[in-house]
Amino acid sequence: MNNKFDALKDDDSGDHDQNEENSTQKDGEKEKTERDKSQSSSKRKAVVPGPAEHPLQYNYTFWYSRRTPGRPTSSQSYEQNIKQIGTFASVExxxxxxxxxxxxxxxxxxxxFHLFxxxxxxxxxxxxxxxxxxxxIRLRKGLASRCWENxxxxxxxxxxxxxxxxxGAVVSVRFQEDIISIWNKTASDQATxxxxxxxxxxVLNLPPNTIMEYKTHTDSIKWLLWWVQSLALELLHAVNTAKSINQ
Incomplete structure (x- = not known):
């Protein structure tokens, strides 16, 4: 499964300039070559419906992430951990x-799993x-696959x-429960x-008593900052306690 989620690596091989006299010319040629490669790569990455396929209104991308439980992650480490699976433009x-x-x-x-x-x-x-x-929506174990597909x-x-x-939408697999969520752009638009x-x-055919929670991303960020600060204070307290015992 690891190979499926590994990001594609671009070929970064290239010749180094060895002739000082021609360095300016070669740098110009190299820059043009890299620009052509970049444009060619962009063209290759453009995803469009194939012949006779049924196009979707938007293109979508599948992502996958996995992390150590109980440990909050910074935005940078989270971004490094999440892997792009692929993008599609049609039903097929x-x-x-x-x-x-x-x-x-x-x-x-x-x-x-993320689909955005x-x-x-x-x-x-x-x-x-x-x-x-x-x-x-928090789900008991065994319901995630059907609810995610729906x-x-x-x-x-x-x-x-x-x-x-x-x-987009997310399904989160946890030890005691699974969670599905759907993200929207404007938290303040109550009608939406x-x-x-x-x-x-x-669409999920949920029972009337199902608990559904709406959470703004601003609140999520505040909660993460609070958690990090709490852990930092606990660590500082532990260090100070250890110092006082050693003294």
């Missing part, structure tokens, strides 16, 4: 990815997410009917968040 391309992916119920440890519109990273700080929030099919099929508000909630209840 989606199924080619999805049919080869492990189902959430079969994941182990502290793992997450192309160009939006599954991070609170992303420009598309920073003013938004997410609906969170959620992403509803998202790809534009069933939420809230324009461009939807950013209410429509997302009602659609979520319908």
């Amino acid at each position: 391309q989606f199924w080619r990815f999805y049919s080869h992916m492990v189902r959430p119920g079969d994941l182990t440890g502290h793992s997450d 519109k192309e160009g939006i990273k599954p991070m609170w700080e992303d420009d598309a997410n920073k003013n938004g929030g997410k609906w969170i 959620l992403i099919l509803a998202m790809l099929g534009e069933q939420f009917m809230v324009g461009e508000e939807i950013c 968040t209410a429509r997302i909630r009602d659609t979520l209840r319908r």
